Each structure stands twice: as C-alpha cells, then as structure tokens.
Amino acid sequence: MRGRLTEKADVFSFGVVALEIVSGRPNSDSSLQQDKIYLLEWAWHLHENNRDVDVVDERLSDFNKDEVKRVIGVSLLCTQASPSMRPSMSRVVAMLSGDTEVPTVTSRPSYLTDWKFDDRTGFMTDIHGSQTAGDYSSVATTSVTTTDLNSSPLDASGPMLREIIREGR
Known part of the structure; x- marks a missing residue:
C-alpha cells in the first residue's frame, strides 16, 4: 500500500x-x-x-x-x-x-465488471467508450494512445505500473 x-x-x-x-x-x-x-x-x-x-x-x-x-x-x-x-x-x-475448504467465489472483481476489454494492445475501454490506461478505482485516468508504447501495461518499467504501485492498487 x-x-x-x-x-x-x-x-x-x-x-x-x-x-x-x-x-x-x-x-x-x-x-x-x-x-x-x-x-x-x-x-x-x-x-x-x-x-x-x-x-x-x-x-x-x-x-x-x-x-x-x-x-x-x-x-x-x-x-x-x-x-x-x-x-x-x-x-x-x-x-x-485440502486442509481448508475453498469458499465459493460469488462476485466478479470490479476490474472485470467496470471495464470492457476489447482491443488487443492491452488498453481498455470503459463503458462510455473512451480508451484509458486502466485506472480501476475510478480516480483520474491517464489517457494514452496506442502508439505510446512506453505507457503500455505490458511494459513493467513504464509509468503506468509505477502509478498503480504508488497508489497501492
């Protein structure tokens, strides 16, 4: 955190x-x-x-x-x-x-219900259709273009991962 x-x-x-x-x-x-x-x-x-x-x-x-x-x-x-x-x-x-029962998982995580994963670059589209880098907590989002590969979620050294880690998500 x-x-x-x-x-x-x-x-x-x-x-x-x-x-x-x-x-x-x-x-x-x-x-x-x-x-x-x-x-x-x-x-x-x-x-x-x-x-x-x-x-x-x-x-x-x-x-x-x-x-x-x-x-x-x-x-x-x-x-x-x-x-x-x-x-x-x-x-x-x-x-x-097998020492403990696995409780039934009843609810989908919010990052799957709040976002529609619909393109193949790793970016997500929110329910209103705008592309974002994927801020799952409904705080200010960072818009990125698909040509900005340094902000790709696939780049573990990129600024988006540092932002997620800093915010404790």
Missing part, C-alpha cells in the same frame, strides 16, 4: 500463474477468439456458467476434476480486486492441500 508492494500483490500474481498453468496459456493471447483473449475474464465467464473445468488445457486428457476446480477456485479468490478480499498465502496453501 502507498507505493509499496505487499504480500497481497504476490497472492494476486500467484492466482494468475496458477490459472496459466491449469490452462496451458498466457494471461493474454491476442491470437485467440475475442472472448478468450484475457485469461481472467474467460475463467470468470466459465466459472459463472459452472464450466470451470473448460479452462483446463485441452492437451490434458486425464486430470482430477476436483483438484482442478480447487485450483481454479483458489485462483479466482487470489485475483480479487481488493487486497483485503484475497486470502493470505498460508491460507492459499491450506486450500490447495
């Missing part, structure tokens, strides 16, 4: 990596169909339609469905927008090992 990375940022990242492992694909892949480009958005869509297991890499022919559902459920908990809604890493380990 307040410009410092916390363990809750690591929990979020763990959730994304776990989904990438289960699905066998990166978090974002512009070569896929429009509804599958963003892994988190696709995973949430499948979860809401009780089709969690469809996120599993199609190259896997034999897997334990209960374990996969457990990993996906934990991943969705880890990727909640609010750090306070994410479990601690020790709780994640307990859920994955």
Whole structure:
C-alpha cells in the first residue's frame, strides 16, 4: 500500500500463474477468439456458467476434476480486486492441500465488471467508450494512445505500473 508492494500483490500474481498453468496459456493471447483473449475474464465467464473445468488445457486428457476446480477456485479468490478480499498465502496453501475448504467465489472483481476489454494492445475501454490506461478505482485516468508504447501495461518499467504501485492498487 502507498507505493509499496505487499504480500497481497504476490497472492494476486500467484492466482494468475496458477490459472496459466491449469490452462496451458498466457494471461493474454491476442491470437485467440475475442472472448478468450484475457485469461481472467474467460475463467470468470466459465466459472459463472459452472464450466470451470473448460479452462483446463485441452492437451490434458486425464486430470482430477476436483483438484482442478480447487485450483481454479483458489485462483479466482487470489485475483480479487481488493487486497483485503484475497486470502493470505498460508491460507492459499491450506486450500490447495485440502486442509481448508475453498469458499465459493460469488462476485466478479470490479476490474472485470467496470471495464470492457476489447482491443488487443492491452488498453481498455470503459463503458462510455473512451480508451484509458486502466485506472480501476475510478480516480483520474491517464489517457494514452496506442502508439505510446512506453505507457503500455505490458511494459513493467513504464509509468503506468509505477502509478498503480504508488497508489497501492
């Protein structure tokens, strides 16, 4: 918070990596169909339609469905927008090992409900159609053009990431 990375940022990242492992694909892949480009958005869509297991890499022919559902459920908990809604890493380990039940995730994170992901450069369009660099907390947004690659969310050294870290999002 307040410009410092916390363990809750690591929990979020763990959730994304776990989904990438289960699905066998990166978090974002512009070569896929429009509804599958963003892994988190696709995973949430499948979860809401009780089709969690469809996120599993199609190259896997034999897997334990209960374990996969457990990993996906934990991943969705880890990727909640609010750090306070994410479990601690020790709780994640307990859920994955089966020592603790995985609570049902009922609400999509605000960064998926408030934004429509619709272009392939990593920028987002808000519900009013204006492109922004993606300020998820409805504070002042930073407008960028698609030619400004230094502000791309894909550039980890760019000013947008520093702004997100500074604001503790």
